[in-house]
Amino acid sequence: MAEPIDFYFDFSSPYGYFMSEKIDGIAAGVGRKVRWHPILLGVVYAVSEGKPLTDVPLKGDYAVRDIARSARFHGVDFAMPSPFPVATQAAARAFYWLHEQDCTLARRFAHAVYRAYFKLGRDISSPEVVVDIAESLGADGAALAAALKSDPLKARLKAACNEAIAKGVFGSPFVIIDGEPFWGVDRLPQIERWLDGGAF
Amino acid sequence: MAEPIDFYFDFSSPYGYFMSEKIDGIAAGVGRKVRWHPILLGVVYAVSEGKPLTDVPLKGDYAVRDIARSARFHGVDFAMPSPFPVATQAAARAFYWLHEQDCTLARRFAHAVYRAYFKLGRDISSPEVVVDIAESLGADGAALAAALKSDPLKARLKAACNEAIAKGVFGSPFVIIDGEPFWGVDRLPQIERWLDGGAF
Incomplete structure (x- = not known):
C-alpha cells in the first residue's frame, strides 16, 4: 500500500482552493489517499x-x-473575495480540532471553508463563521468555540506549520508524493504523470 | 490574420529556455507567429x-x-549550468542587433544561446562567447563585437526592457496573446487552450 500524499495549503490561497477540488480525485484514481495539512x-x-x-x-x-x-x-466555481487575503488561524485550528475526532468530517469542513470563502465570499477569518460552518456539518459548535481559544490547539497549528517548513514547504498549495515536492496547482500535470507512471 | 504572439524571456531563465523550445511550434499549429523579446x-x-x-x-x-x-x-535536453544565473546583456543586445538584419538569423541565434547555456554550460555572459555563437551561424563577428559596445544597441535593450515592464511583464517566460498575459512555462496548457479555442 503506497503512502498517502501530503497536501499543504492555506485557507486563504486561491490556488490551494483549486487544488483542494482536484487532489483527492486524482489520488483516488491511482488508489492513494491524501493527508490534508492546513498551514x-x-x-x-x-x-x-x-x-x-x-x-x-x-x-x-x-x-x-x-x-x-x-x-x-x-x-x-470561483468569485474573488474581498477582503483578500484574510487570516486563517481559526479555520486551520478548527480543522485540526475536528480531525482529532473524525477525519472525514474535517475533510468536509475544509471543503466547506474553502467554498465559503472563494464561492460565497464569507469572512472565514471570523471564528463565529468558522464555528457556524462546522456546526452546519454536525460538529459541536460550543465545544469548538471554546477549543479555538485554547493553548493546545494553538500549539497544534504552530507545530503543523513548523513541520511543513521542515519538509521544505514554502507556498500553497504544496504537494509531496513519496518525498517529491510539487508547488502550485500548475504542477497538476506533473503530479498526474508522477502518480500514473512513477518518477520521471 | 491574427497578431503575432509576444514572448518575453531572459537568456538566463531555465523556464524561458523550456518555453523557447515549445512556443513557436504551438503557435505555428494555429497559424500564428511569435515575436521574441529578450529582456x-x-x-x-x-x-x-x-x-x-x-x-x-x-x-x-x-x-x-x-x-x-x-x-x-x-x-x-537540459543540464543545470554553473554559475547560475548569469548576466545576459551581451546575448540580448546581440539578438536585437541581429534582428535588425535578419529576423530568422536572430531566432536561430536565440535558440543557440539558450542551448549553449542550458545544454552545454557555456558562459553566455561573455561577449566573446556570444560573438562566437553568432559567427558560427554566419554573422559578422567583428561588426557584432563592435556593436555590443555601442550606445545605440545598449539603448535598444533598455527600451525593450521598459516596453516589457509597460506591458506588465515581471518574469520569464512571459507570453502575451491578444492582450492576455501568461507567466511561466507551466501556463502552456492554458496557452494551448486559449489558442485552440479562444478566450475562456
Missing part, C-alpha cells in the same frame, strides 16, 4: 521571504487575472 | 521586487529540483 502562509513566508501575490507590483495585477482564469481553466 | 530580469525585478529563484530560502532548493524535473516533463 499559515504568514508563518511560512517569514522563512521563505514570501508575501501575498496581490501585494507585489505588476505581479499583483497579473495574479488577480490569472487566478480567475485558472478557476475557469480547472472548471472550479 | 533583463534584473531590470524587471527592480520594479516587481523579484529575485533569482535559487536565492530564496526553501524555494531555492525546490527550484533546482523543479527545473530539472520540468525539463524532463517537457522533454527538453
Whole structure:
C-alpha cells in the first residue's frame, strides 16, 4: 500500500482552493489517499521571504487575472473575495480540532471553508463563521468555540506549520508524493504523470 | 490574420529556455507567429521586487529540483549550468542587433544561446562567447563585437526592457496573446487552450 500524499495549503490561497477540488480525485484514481495539512502562509513566508501575490507590483495585477482564469481553466466555481487575503488561524485550528475526532468530517469542513470563502465570499477569518460552518456539518459548535481559544490547539497549528517548513514547504498549495515536492496547482500535470507512471 | 504572439524571456531563465523550445511550434499549429523579446530580469525585478529563484530560502532548493524535473516533463535536453544565473546583456543586445538584419538569423541565434547555456554550460555572459555563437551561424563577428559596445544597441535593450515592464511583464517566460498575459512555462496548457479555442 503506497503512502498517502501530503497536501499543504492555506485557507486563504486561491490556488490551494483549486487544488483542494482536484487532489483527492486524482489520488483516488491511482488508489492513494491524501493527508490534508492546513498551514499559515504568514508563518511560512517569514522563512521563505514570501508575501501575498496581490501585494507585489505588476505581479499583483497579473495574479488577480490569472487566478480567475485558472478557476475557469480547472472548471472550479470561483468569485474573488474581498477582503483578500484574510487570516486563517481559526479555520486551520478548527480543522485540526475536528480531525482529532473524525477525519472525514474535517475533510468536509475544509471543503466547506474553502467554498465559503472563494464561492460565497464569507469572512472565514471570523471564528463565529468558522464555528457556524462546522456546526452546519454536525460538529459541536460550543465545544469548538471554546477549543479555538485554547493553548493546545494553538500549539497544534504552530507545530503543523513548523513541520511543513521542515519538509521544505514554502507556498500553497504544496504537494509531496513519496518525498517529491510539487508547488502550485500548475504542477497538476506533473503530479498526474508522477502518480500514473512513477518518477520521471 | 491574427497578431503575432509576444514572448518575453531572459537568456538566463531555465523556464524561458523550456518555453523557447515549445512556443513557436504551438503557435505555428494555429497559424500564428511569435515575436521574441529578450529582456533583463534584473531590470524587471527592480520594479516587481523579484529575485533569482535559487536565492530564496526553501524555494531555492525546490527550484533546482523543479527545473530539472520540468525539463524532463517537457522533454527538453537540459543540464543545470554553473554559475547560475548569469548576466545576459551581451546575448540580448546581440539578438536585437541581429534582428535588425535578419529576423530568422536572430531566432536561430536565440535558440543557440539558450542551448549553449542550458545544454552545454557555456558562459553566455561573455561577449566573446556570444560573438562566437553568432559567427558560427554566419554573422559578422567583428561588426557584432563592435556593436555590443555601442550606445545605440545598449539603448535598444533598455527600451525593450521598459516596453516589457509597460506591458506588465515581471518574469520569464512571459507570453502575451491578444492582450492576455501568461507567466511561466507551466501556463502552456492554458496557452494551448486559449489558442485552440479562444478566450475562456
